[in-house]
Each structure stands twice: as C-alpha cells, then as structure tokens.
Amino acid sequence: MTVPPRKPLGNPLGTPLGSAGVLAKALLLGLALALAIWGAFPLVEHRDWLALAVLVAATVLIFWGYLSPRRIPAKYLLPGTVFLIAFQVLPILYTVSTAFTNFGDGHRGSKESAIHSIEEASVSPVPGTPDYRLNLAVPQGSSPADGPLVLVLTDPATGKERAARADTGTVTDLPSRATLTVLTDPQAARRGAELAALRIADGPGHIRTEGLERAYVGAPARSYDASSDTLRDATTGTVWKADGTTGTFVTDDGERISSGWRVGVGLGNFADVLTNPTISRYFGQTLLWNIAFAVLTVLITFVLGLFVALSLHHPRMRGRWFYRALLILPYAMPAFAMLMVWADMFNKDFGLINRLFGLDVNWLGxxxxxxxxxxxVQLWMGYPYMFLVATGALQAVPDEVKEAARVDGAGRWTILRKVTLPLVLVALFPLLIASFAFNFNNFNAIYLTTAGGPFPPDSPMAGATDLLITYTYRLAFGGQGAQYGLAAAISLFIFVIVAVISLVSFRRARAMEEVNG
Amino acid sequence: MATPIPPAVPHPTGPSPSRRRGGVAHRVGWWRHAVALLCAVFALIPIVFVVSAAFNPRGTLGSTTLWPSGAGLENFRKLFTSTDYGRWFGNSLLISAAAGALSMFASACGAYAFSRFRFRGRRAGMTGLLLVQMFPQFLAVVAIYLMFTWITARYPGIGFNTSWALILLYMGGALGANTWLMKGFFDTVPKSLDESAKVDGASHAQVFFTIMLPLVSPVLAVTGLLSFIGTMNEFLLANIFLTDPEAKTLAVGLYGMIQEGNRDANFGLFCAGSLLMAIPIVALFLYLQRFIVSGLTSGAVKG
Structure with a gap:
C-alpha cells in the first residue's frame, strides 16, 4: 500500500477539506435544497401544512448537520436515517396504529364523508318533476373549454326550456338560446367530471345529471340529523342511530348501512384473531401449518444439502467441480419464475410430473x-444454498480435531457423528435460524405456486397451504372487501412471533458457541 | 428462493484437505457419485423443462415435453415483438441496480459512523436498527400502499407506476439489515489503519472514501449483488405498485403473461422470458464466486 504524503499538521480543530471536498459539499447541499423546494410546491398546493413543516425541519436538519465542521457521526448517519424513517419506520408505525382501528372497505374515511356518501347514494327524482333532456352550453363569448357551464334543461312534455347556471347557482326560464353557445359532444365530454360535481339548487332538491344527456331534480331520501345523531329515510321512515364504537349506522333491530366510518376499536382486532370463531379457526390452522412449513423447509433443505455436501466432501473424488456447478443451478434461476413453472409441472392434466410418472394425481387440488x-418445491429451491454453506462449514472443520479423535480410536462413523456434525451445526445454526425466519414469511413460495389453495368449499378465505402472510395479503387486498385493520393486527402477530423466535434462538446459538468454542 | 442471506461460505481454508499421514487412503465410494448424480438430475429436471418450453415452437404448456420435440426461436421473437419485454428488462435492471447501489452507499456511511465513532445515542440507534430490520417491510404493505397513494397525489414522478417509487422503497427496506451487516465488516478492519491516516492529516471523509471503502469493497460487492438478485425477484410490492404495462418489472410482467386463462398458451413465452432473465443472474453468480472466496474471510461472516 502506498503511504499518502504526510501533510503539515494544520488546523487541529476542524479537519481541512480540499477544494474538491468543498465543491462537492456545496453541490450536494444545493441539490438537497433544490429537492426540498421541488417537494414543497405540491404540499402548499394541497395545504398539507404538517407535511410541509416536516419537510422544512428535515432540510434544516440536513444543513445543520453538514454546515458545521463538527457533528461528524451525524454526517454519516443522516442519509440512511432519512430514508429509513420515510420508508421503513413510518410504514411500521402506521401499521401499528391501523391495527387498532376498523379501517377497511366501508370504514375508510371520516363520519362526515360516510354521511355524505350515504345521502348521495339515496338521491332519487322528486315526484312530479320532469325528466329533462340536457344540453350543455356556455354564455356567448366564453370559451367552451372553461367558460361557466350552463345546463339547458328541456322538458320533453312541454318543450319549454330552463337554464341552470353554474356561476350564479340559479335556475331560470330560458326563452331563447341566443345568448348561449351550445357545446359540441366532444367539448361537453371533456367537462364531464366538472358536471358530475355540480350541484344547483332547484325547488325541493338539486339538479342532478345522468351522463351528458339527461337531468332531473333529485333529493336525498336519507338525511342526517345532527341533534339526535341519526340518519332517517324519508320514504320508508327507517331510523338508523350512529354507533360510535363500531363506526356504523344501525337500526334498533341491528340492520346496518354498509358505509361506515373509521374508528378506533382498541384491541378488538387482536381479540378477533384469537376469539372470533370464524377468524380464529383459520388463524390457528394457518399458524400451525405456517410453523410446520418453515421448520420442515429448513429441515429438509438442510438435511439434503448436508448429505450431498458430505458425499462430495472427499479430497480425491473426481468431477467435484462439475457436480457443484450443476447443483448450484437452481439457486441461480429466477426464483419467482421457477415457482410458477413448478406449479405447472404439478398440473393434473398436462403437468410434467403426472406425465413423467404416469400418475393421475390432482397435486394442487x-x-x-x-x-x-x-x-x-422448497426442497428444490433451497438445498443448493444449504449445500453451499455446508460445504464451506465442512471444509472449515480443522483436520487436527479429527486426527485427535482417530488417535483416540474413533471410527469414521463415530468421528462424523461426534466431531464433524456438531461442529458444522454450531457454525450453521445462525444461518438456519435466519432461514427459518425468512421462510416463515415466504410469500412467493405459496402465492406463486398454490396461491394458498386448495380452499375448502365452505370458506374461500383460508386455504390449506396458506401462510399467515398470504392470508393477510388476501384479507387486505383480496376481492372480498378489504379489512386493513385486521390485516395489520395479523401482521403484528407475525412480527412478534418471528422476532421472539429469532431472538431466543440467537441467544441460544451464542450460548452454544461459548460452550463449544 | 429459500434464503435471502448472502451465502456466507467460509472459504476453503488452505490447499491441504485431509491428506492422511501413514494411513491407507480409503477409496472414493461409488455411492458418492450416485448421490451426486441423483441430486444433479433432481436439480436439472425443471431447468431442462424450462429450456425445452422456451424453444418449443408451439409454445403451449400442453405441448411441452421434458425433452424438446422441436426447436425454434419463435417464443423469443414474440417476446420482443408482442410484449413490452425489453422495457421490463430495462426497468428491472434499473430498479435493482439503483436500489442496490444507493442502499449500499447509505448503509456503508451509517456502518462507518457506528463502527468508528462514539456518540450519544449510538447504542439506542443500533438497538432501534436491529428491531426495525426484524420487521419485514412487506408486512407493512397496507401502510406502504396508502403512503404511496398520498405521494402519488402530490408527486406523480415518484408515485405508483414509476421506477423511483420502488427504488426508494427497496432501498429503505434494505437499509437496516445492510447497515448491521456492514458494521460487522467495518469492525474487522483494524483501527490502527485509519488512525495512522488521521495522524498523517487525512480528514474523516478521506479515511472513509480512500481507506475504508476500498478495503471492504469485496464485501460491498457481494452484499450489493445479492441484494440485486433479491430485488430482481421481488414480486409482492412490485405487483401492487406497477399496473401500467410500460412500468412493469420482469417479475410482474412475466406473471401477468400467464394469468387469466393464458397459462397454457403463453407458457413457452413465459419460459423464454425467464431464461433470458436468468442470464444476468447467472453471470453475476459466476462473478460473485471469486468475491465469495476472496472477500468473506471466516472472521467476517460471523454474526
């Protein structure tokens, strides 16, 4: 190694930066500032003052860290910390907080938005008002693209026309269209979103439009009464009471409106997982299989990998490198694609396995x-890795130890059982635990092969090969209505299980190393 | 893949495997070859099947046999003419390389601070990091989805259907584990090295960039390349994030190819795509082998 030329011992307080260093620093800080400014505009536009405050604070922090010649650790920690907080810590915190709510389909937003959507959904034409034909127009002289909309309503029975104006919010009789420019179909279509959001009051209700060609005067059948905190249907007379603990409107006989709002449910989701019979049955069964899957995967891949490693572990065996190269191939193939190929190989009708062995087994059914x-499939994917690490561990067993055992009169079998294997196990134990923790949540291995199936006919929610993570994924993103709160609660369960098992095992592993080493 | 951990192979120590003194060297049993051959066959069957399907001119699952009945490049041609395969390949390479490089750099910086400086909050920071990295990122998939819904509304350039979203996400998710891993490697570099450089007037940045980084570069390469492979195969988050055909990664694109009743018809296409995808991975693997032996000394892989 060449020794850098000794520099004069300069300024003992700050470390002197070269001019290149100063330039790089200025450039990077400038870039950070530019990014912050770019990031600020949308926040101002959306009025996200809290987010804007966070952004300003982060920027100040960055300048505080890098402008001073001291605070050296902070300079190295800042970049990682910013990203770790944004994309790892925040999602975790959010997951934790979601686990205590009923967040999901039907419980997405606030109570106000739930009331709004219920009222909107109950709108129907006011009896006795005509079913208008609709034309869109703008006042003459305004641009068809962004002039104030005028809804020209034609009563098909009388042919009389009325005009509903977006700018004044009034509805007046329209003797003649001379003051208006009627929009062409493409022009009208471009303002469809604006039209859908338009509410112009008329008599007992509002002008509602259906598509671009029809309009009517509509009023909501259901309305909210803040003083009694109830929702009333004017046509049927049904009254729903707001239930703040479940975030729903319920009648006295327990009938619910499907649109509710988001409320905290405390430990409700966790209690559901453990005690609600429809959920806990699946949870228990899935957890059992999940543990079995992870343990068995580690066990069989390790046993086969070690066995092959032992077979090839002979100094004078020919073709070892050739075998090794072939055996490692499964590890090098794209895993997600091979999982799907395996699923096809197990296909009952034209899968390779049934054809190769002349069977007719509905493997995945x-x-x-x-x-x-x-x-x-796990065995195929996993044993090359175990073979690799076992080979390494076998080669690391010192010959002297084996020699000593031989001098003491131990046979080959005894040496293998009493000397080699224990040493290999100690060396590989942490890797086995890591492999267990990974396979416990091996989403791809299940989702891409069986997708959790086969499912029992009575319940499409949990299949025979489902892991907790694939089950959770289906709860949150499956077609049956998202249950984010419950899914988040199960995620926390998974985290606790994996963390506890890993910690306990690592502690054990360290104890083992101390004993043996 | 069965394990995400770098194949921490303690490299073969020395050139002299058990040469026995005096004893009669026992012969190589035939069973060793039998075991090796059997396992090699087990390893190869699905791969041969994929190769056979990729070159099968009819391109359906039903017409694919273990040994190819005919050979043609029809599937490969279709891959580039009738799908966005080239784009997906580019997206995957870009995302994996950028996420790997960025997270390597940020983790190396953090690891350097934890390994070489003593400061307030160091222990707390390391414990927090250990806990955070134990929480797999995809368990928070709902939160991540909602977070990026918020981001997409404000910054469409780094939102859904962009490569940046996944780069940032993968990078953030890999930081915790990588920082811990790399701190271990930095700890094995003798402190006397950087202290003597400091005596010679080197700044902390010079120590980091010209002494520490070059010394751990083999390890950086191994960890970075393995994370590259892991990212290439990532499916769960990518599948939620990317719905636009042009934005997809290889995993999402190939998955979509054999969905909804196309499983039989597009099987050859799918296998051809997978085979091409294996090329950069296999190339990296061959490249990695050298580093695994030279880089991961037995002391460095502990822990």
Missing amino acids: EPWTARAAVLL
Missing part, C-alpha cells in the same frame, strides 16, 4: 398433496 408439493 387436495390439501395434503398440495402441502407435499409445496415442500418439494
């Missing part, structure tokens, strides 16, 4: 064969 198939 029956719970136990599906589980066996998934484990076989």
